[in-house]
Amino acid sequence: MSSAINAEGGPTTAFDIPDYDVDATLGCGQAFRWEPVQGAWEGVVSGRWVRVESTPAGIRASCLGDPDGWGWLRHHLALDEDLSAILGTFPSDPPMRAAVDACRGLRLLRQEPWECLASFICSSTKQIVQIRQIVRELAGAFGEPVVAPADRGPVHAFPGPATLASAGEAALRACRLGFRAPYLLDAAERVVDGRLDLEAVGRMPTVEAREALMSVDGVGPKVADCVLLFAYGRQDAFPIDVWVRRALAELYFPKARRLTPERLARFSAGHFGPYGGYAQQYLFHHIRLRAGRVGPTPAARVTPTVGSVGGR
DNA sequence: AGCCAGGACTAAT
DNA sequence: ATTAGTCATGGC
Numbered sequence: 001m002s003s004a005i006n007a008e009g010g011p012t013t014a015f016d017i018p019d020y021d022v023d024a025t026l027g028c029g030q031a032f033r034w035e036p037v038q039g040a041w042e043g044v045v046s047g048r049w050v051r052v053e054s055t056p057a058g059i060r061a062s063c064l065g066d067p068d069g070w071g072w073l074r075h076h077l078a079l080d081e082d083l084s085a086i087l088g089t090f091p092s093d094p095p096m097r098a099a100v101d102a103c104r105g106l107r108l109l110r111q112e113p114w115e116c117l118a119s120f121i122c123s124s125t126k127q128i129v130q131i132r133q134i135v136r137e138l139a140g141a142f143g144e145p146v147v148a149p150a151d152r153g154p155v156h157a158f159p160g161p162a163t164l165a166s167a168g169e170a171a172l173r174a175c176r177l178g179f180r181a182p183y184l185l186d187a188a189e190r191v192v193d194g195r196l197d198l199e200a201v202g203r204m205p206t207v208e209a210r211e212a213l214m215s216v217d218g219v220g221p222k223v224a225d226c227v228l229l230f231a232y233g234r235q236d237a238f239p240i241d242v243w244v245r246r247a248l249a250e251l252y253f254p255k256a257r258r259l260t261p262e263r264l265a266r267f268s269a270g271h272f273g274p275y276g277g278y279a280q281q282y283l284f285h286h287i288r289l290r291a292g293r294v295g296p297t298p299a300a301r302v303t304p305t306v307g308s309v310g311g312r
Numbered sequence: 313a314g315c316c317a318g319g320a321c322t323a324a325t
Numbered sequence: 326a327t328t329a330g331t332c333a334t335g336g337c
Contacts, residue, residue: 126318127335222319242319243318
């Protein structure tokens, strides 16, 4: 790791790390506030504006103000994670190998629980571009200002539960939440009054943690699994959304007529191993890449070549 | 124009 | 224990 000063006058550092695909990690739909800007990604982590980009040797990062040793960013990006050890636990069936070949270097982030929970409450029956829009509007309307380069326009942190709890349903609906507005409000109120203790959830066994999260109105199995996986490091949690369900059905149950959610959950828990959630994210990103739903830039995107999976 | 989106809830069998 | 209808909004 070396240090320097960046163009904006803030500190810069370099992380020497192999096997880290910044684009896949920040663009795979596990988090919604990272924006691609001129070949880099910019976001807000631990209340700081930060810019992250890929280099031949690893990652270069810059922020503004005192980086305080960069531990917050190392932790968020999961730089200490032994990725090859995790990939080694994946089943070696053809679909899984294809997914790993397509996006090796994708890491699971360690997100802040509240932001992750709130974001995925907003996610139900929404496309990722719309979720990003909703979260952006929530931050802009209710989040604390964050110091950022002047030409970026105002940048805000994601608003805390107390702020959202007092915002009122109408103000939330104005951020395009639709029927999810009362759900987000319920979550915020529960956190504020202590019915949901997000720190305590982190200490619970996964099954109990999942139940605690699902006590929130609007949080079902899928959203709870996303929060367990993306914020609490429960890497066996296996969110099954429409994409993953289609992929599992077509890749592993090609001639089953009817697949209940319970059956898919049971199969996934057994088949993908102790890092099943990690494997899930590789599958998810892979099929979306193939479907053209994520990719270099919209202009550079080739006509979606839809295989047997993930198309429409 | 119509179908679908990183779902979950409710009411009816 | 399963199933259908409903919810709000916007991309393609």
